[in-house]
Amino acid sequence: xxxxxxxxxxxSIQEGENATMNCSYKTSINNLQWYRQNSGRGLVxxxxxxxxxxxxxxxxxxxxxxxSKKSSSLLITASRAADTASYFCATVLAGGGKLIFGQxxxxxxxx
Amino acid sequence: xxxxxxxxSWVICxxxxxxxxxxxxxxxxxxxxxxxxxxxxxxxxxxxxxxEGSKATYEQGVEKDKFLINxxxxxxxxxxxxxxxxxxxxxxxxxxxxxxxxxxFGPGTRLLVL
Numbered sequence: 581x582x583x584x585x586x587x588x589x590x591x592s593i594q595e596g597e598n599a600t601m602n603c604s605y606k607t608s609i610n611n612l613q614w615y616r617q618n619s620g621r622g623l624v625x626x627x628x629x630x631x632x633x634x635x636x637x638x639x640x641x642x643x644x645x646x647x648s649k650k651s652s653s654l655l656i657t658a659s660r661a662a663d664t665a666s667y668f669c670a671t672v673l674a675g676g677g678k679l680i681f682g683q684x685x686x687x688x689x690x691x
Numbered sequence: 692x693x694x695x696x697x698x699x700s701w702v703i704c705x706x707x708x709x710x711x712x713x714x715x716x717x718x719x720x721x722x723x724x725x726x727x728x729x730x731x732x733x734x735x736x737x738x739x740x741x742x743e744g745s746k747a748t749y750e751q752g753v754e755k756d757k758f759l760i761n762x763x764x765x766x767x768x769x770x771x772x773x774x775x776x777x778x779x780x781x782x783x784x785x786x787x788x789x790x791x792x793x794x795x796f797g798p799g800t801r802l803l804v805l
Binding site for chain 2: 611613615620621622623624625628668672677678679680681682683684
């Protein structure tokens with residue numbers, strides 16, 4: 581069964597705006613990862629945040645993790661049309677190595 | 692580095708035939724490989740986990756006799772969809788993990804069963 585719930589399911593913004601996507605999960609995790617998938621393609625790993633970390637940055641990406649609320653957010657700043665894709669969070673459960681994916685957020689950035 | 696390839700990228704086959712999909716880690720040794728299936732507009736569902744030299748571990752609801760997985764070497768895993776039917780049409784994605792925590796994903800294989 582799916583571990584994560586993501587919202588919104590779809591997000592449409594203008595180029596230059598920030599995009600925020602949220603992910604909630606149900607059980608204790610070892611780490612949480614965010615991936616991007618362009619239409620009909622494979623997944624690109626964006627960022628990994630461990631259960632003892634609260635925030636992580638990578639370029640225009642900022643990820644937060646709140647283990648008390650079992651939630652994470654991905655912020656893309658100054659979005660570009662090339663950021664248009666589906667974004668998935670995935671959790672690695674405590675004690676296990678497999679990734680469990682959320683439902684994903686479909687981001688559309690209009691030029 | 693950390694490139695994973697899949698072959699073929701797409702395949703069309705007749706109902707009842709078997710289809711083999713290869714997943715290769717090109718520049719690292721993958722102790723563990725994973726197979727996922729993704730239906731249109733949906734998320735990835737883990738099908739099975741395979742470790743080199745041992746039998747694959749299948750997720751609940753995945754028929755091991757229908758989806759045969761072989762992880763014969765540290766750089767190659769294969770998924771064979773046996774006696775494929777139209778409902779098996781999907782996007783199949785593999786990933787590979789070396790010594791670290793990160794899984795690297797292949798570009799996917801689109802299967803269409805007529």
